[in-house]
Amino acid sequence: MLDAIVIGAGPGGLQTALTLGRSRRSVLLLDGGPGRNEPAHEVHNFLSREGTPPEDLRAIGLRELAAYPTVEVRPAEAVAAISQEGGYTVRLSDGTAESARRLVLATGVVDVLPDIEGLGPLWGRTAVHCPYCHGWEVRDRPFAVLAMRPQDAYFAAHLTRWSPDVVLCLNGKDELPDDQSALLASLNVRVRPEPIARLEGKGSELQRIAFASGPPLDRGALFLKPPTQQRSDLPRLLGCEILDDDSVRVDNFARTSIPGVYAVGDMARRPEIPIATPQVALAAAEGATAAVAIDTELVYGKLPWE
Incomplete structure (x- = not known):
C-alpha cells in the first residue's frame, strides 16, 4: 500500500x-x-x-x-x-x-460561464476573473464588470485600483441597493443595466460590448466571477x-x-x-x-x- x-x-x-x-x-x-x-x-x-x-x-x-x-x-x-x-x-x-x-x-x-455570445474566445485572456492574476496586464484599459453575484458592485469598486474607467454591467438584473449605488458613484463607476447581446473582439482581445438596447460600450477587459x-x-x-x-x-x-x-x-x-x-x-x-x-x-x- x-x-x-x-x-x-x-x-x-x-x-x-x-x-x-x-x-x-x-x-x-x-x-x-x-x-x-x-x-x-x-x-x-x-x-x-x-x-x-x-x-x-x-x-x-x-x-x-x-x-x-x-x-x-x-x-x-x-x-x-x-x-x-x-x-x-x-x-x-x-x-x-x-x-x-x-x-x-x-x-x-x-x-460555468454565462451564455453570452463571444465570451468563449476571450475567457482567460481579456475576459478574466482575478485582478491579482490578470489585472496588471490590462491595467489602465477601460474595464467592464459583469454582475453575477450580489457583491459584484464591491468587485467593480475594487477594480478602480487598476483602472480609472470601470463600468458595472447588470445584464438585465435588478437595480442596485442604494448603498452600493452610492459607493460606485463616489468612485465614478458607471452602471449599464441593459442585457448584454454579445461581446465583440479581435482574437483574444475584447473591443466592445453590445447591448440589447442602447449604445455599445468600448472596453479593453471584462471581469466576471462565474x-x-x-x-x-x-x-x-x-x-x-x-x-x-x-x-x-x-x-x-x-x-x-x-x-x-x-x-x-x-x-x-x-x-x-x-x-x-x-x-x-x-x-x-x-x-x-x-x-x-x-x-x-x-x-x-x-x-x-x-
Whole structure:
C-alpha cells in the first residue's frame, strides 16, 4: 500500500507530491491533463515563475518530481475510490487499481460561464476573473464588470485600483441597493443595466460590448466571477462535505470531513473564508500544507499539536 495517492497534477497536486517525495513517502500522482488555467497565456502572481505559460509550469513541476524515486507520475484519471482497511483503493481510467493510506484530491473545478455570445474566445485572456492574476496586464484599459453575484458592485469598486474607467454591467438584473449605488458613484463607476447581446473582439482581445438596447460600450477587459462546479465526482462519491458554492470543506490542514482524505487547490476552501481564492501560489501552498500534515499523521497516527 502506498503512502498517498494524489489525484490531479495542477499546482496543488504537484506541490503535494513534491513535498511528500522529499519526505521519502511513496506517492502516486495521477496526471489527468491540463486544468482550469489552460486558456490563460501566462501564470501570474507566483514568485519566480511570473509570466510562465501554464503548460510550461506543469512541465517544470513534473520534471522536478523525477528526482524523487518514491514518486510515480501516471497519465491516468481516477474514476472511483472506496474506503478499505487502512486507507483507500482508487480505480483508474486505464483499468488498474491502486491503494494508499492517504488520498489527496486535487481535481479542480470547472467555470460555468454565462451564455453570452463571444465570451468563449476571450475567457482567460481579456475576459478574466482575478485582478491579482490578470489585472496588471490590462491595467489602465477601460474595464467592464459583469454582475453575477450580489457583491459584484464591491468587485467593480475594487477594480478602480487598476483602472480609472470601470463600468458595472447588470445584464438585465435588478437595480442596485442604494448603498452600493452610492459607493460606485463616489468612485465614478458607471452602471449599464441593459442585457448584454454579445461581446465583440479581435482574437483574444475584447473591443466592445453590445447591448440589447442602447449604445455599445468600448472596453479593453471584462471581469466576471462565474460559479464553479467540481471537475470530478470523487468528492461526493467519497462523502466529503460540500459547501454552498460547491467547494469541498477542509480544515486548516487541508483535511476533508472524511478521515484520510485531503483536498487542495481551488476545489476546496475553509468555511471561515467566505469565498474561494483561486490563485496558483495559494494552491501550491495548500499542497505543501497537506503533505506536511500527511507525513506527520503517518508518523504519529495524528497531528500531535492538536
